[in-house]
Amino acid sequence: MGDFAEMRVSRSDIARMAGVKRPAVTNWERRHLGFPDPVGGGDLDVFRADQVLEWLSGRTIPANALEPGEPTGATYGDRFRAALGGGRRSGGLLTAVEQLAVRDAERLRGPWRMSGYLYLLLFLVFVQSQDPERWSAYVENPGQAPRDLDFGEMSGQSQVSHLVRFLDRSPPASRGESRQAFDRLLTLFQDSDARASDEYFTPPSVSRVMAGALAGSGFAASRLHDPFCRTGELLGAYLDAVAEQGRKAPTGVSGRALGEGAQRLARMNLELHGAERPLVLLGPRLPSMPFDGDLSGRFDAVITNPPFGAVGARQAPPPHYWRYGTPRSQEFDWLQYVVSCLDAEGRAAVLMPAGAGFRGSADRETRARLVEDGVVECVMALPTHLFELTSIQTHVWFLRAPRGRPAGVLFVDGADLGGMATRTRRALSDADVDRLVRAYTSWRGTGHGGQPGLSRAVDPQEIAAQDHRLEPALYVREPLPSADAFQDRTAARNRLAQLSAQLRELHVEAEAVDGLAEERLRRYGL
Structure with a gap:
């Protein structure tokens, strides 16, 4: 125990390291003759750590005072030694x-x-x-x-x-x-509170897809906002994505939370993820409801997972941001609000239910107006069973500030990705996340037509011909050829050549993902 001979500890240090209250140390000192003598004097009494360790090693912790993970027979010396020598080991x-x-x-x-x-x-x-x-x-x-x-x-x-x-x-x-x-x-x-309160927090793999794609889309955001930030999971994921890319965090990070508990958690979460003085205010369940606090101005990046479902009574007069139609669902109320929050070069990622892409009536009219105004940039389909309480399928809608003219839309079909993490929950792997993020960011960077089987860029005329349905599977998945198609040998050879080319592209993509995985393993020393 000579390793600690030069170390000195006070009575308060001994109490903290041994996991007892301060009076217990005084009691040991008074009642047990073998307790080490102090090497200081008066109010500045200190003790040699090696002598204290030796004495505490002879005192077994009572069964009713054992801490989690401590075996029966553990001593106060075990605690003291861990605090002296092992308290700051990584992990x-x-x-x-x-x-x-x-x-x-x-x-x-x-x-x-x-x-x-x-x-x-x-x-x-x-x-x-x-x-x-x-x-x-x-x-x-x-x-x-x-x-x-x-x-x-x-x-x-x-x-x-x-x-x-x-x-x-x-x-x-x-x-x-x-x-x-x-x-x-x-x-x-989030898993526990979701079961207790029917709250749909954003799963970590979904947060990484949304944040990675938005943060990697080629522009540096200075003002980041989530108008329904729950516990700040999406904002935190965005900050992580920016850090991984070696870029500076946004100078302004803000959000609105539903309830004081979520507000406190969001603030803590954002500070730990590197936000300086994040501003998290209380907010409503619908943006068309009144709310307090000032978050004036517009944002160059907005990321959110808003509530889904039908809206209540229609607002009178209608909010200023309902420029694309009167919504019949909460998600389209939120989506239009998000568009109104974007500055001239701003972009957003909004989690939406899959049904928002094909429902008729008012939703169809809203989709048509959004496409015609150049707002919808990409729709990305995610798998089912990603959330704790529901098997619902969700899509990520990537938006840009209104352009005043129609523009092409990238559709990404990731519905078949991921694997079952538990009996009821699905999760996207690191490779799945990287594949979805790259499908969006590479298209943004090069304007290519998409990746066969995963993504496809579609012009506004084709979308209009499909009744403005924004379903990735409708545009990405190729219909199966009929049996007659293979009677023509030339057509069959051409089709095989096409499939071979697609396979080569997938091999290149797989090698890129393997390289990324190896880089991350090296980063962690694995």
Whole structure:
């Protein structure tokens, strides 16, 4: 234990590192003759860390005081040694979060609902990373944390003490590790809260597709906005995408959240992902409803996952942004609002239900006007079963500021991508995400006609001929040839040559994806 002979610790340090309250150290010192003597004097008493470690190694932690992951027979010395020598090893916080939020969650959450317990963990991880002074105060008085969250004076104070002490012994090795831990907790919280409140948070793989495509579309956004930001997952994904591309984050990041809990989570999320002074205000379920706060001006990037479903009573007078028609659904109310938020060169990514692309009546008229005004740039189909509560298929609509004239639209059909991550949930792999992002960004960069089997650029006349249906499968998937088509040998040879050319293109694309995967593995030392 000589490694720590030169280190000095105070009574408060001993309490924190051993995971006990400060009076316990005084009690040990008074009642046990073998407790080390201080090497300082008066109010500045300090102790040799190696001597404290040796003494604590002989004191077994009672079974009812064991922390998550500690085996029976563990000693206070084990805790003290970890705090002295192993507290900042990379991955320690991630391991601790997995222990607290998954393996031991049911035992530790006590009287709280799972969503409330995870909310508290999110808050603690954020404070530990961003506010060292407040974190030190929580270590001394863990009960203050739930009061700061407006949980009030409630049962479960012993659980809070366990959580704070356990996290304090597993500090993050970097801000990146804090961000990863927060993201993991946020995914668990979203799954839990979705089941409890019918909330449709954006799945991580969908966030990466939307953000990666929008951020990689060839322009540097200075003002980024999400008018229905939920927990800030899309804004955070955009900030990550910009960072991966080696570009500066937008100088202005803002959003509106539905409720104070989501507002607080969104602010924490954005700060951890690198936003400076993000502005998150409360907002309504529909943009046509009144809301407070000033987010004046327009934005050069808007990204959002708005509510879906029928609207209620018609507004009188109609909002100024209903320039493409009176919406019958929430998604078209939101979509028209997003268009009104864009500056002259602005672009947006909006998650929409697949039905928005083919429903008739008022929705058809709105689609026609959007296409004729050059607003719709790309429609990308995603697979079903991506969300926690529903198997609904969604599309991403990429929009640009009105051009005053019709323009071609890129259709991307990713409906068959992804794989089942759980019994009921599908997820897009890293390769799937990269493929969808590149389908959009390469088209934006070169204006090519699309990639066979995945995407196709379609002119406005063809879209009009299809009754302005914006369904990627309608334009991308080729109809199966009839049996008679292969009676002509020349036609058959031509078709085989065409398929061979498509196969070569897919091989080139696969090699590019493999190269990207290898680069990311090297980045993580794998």
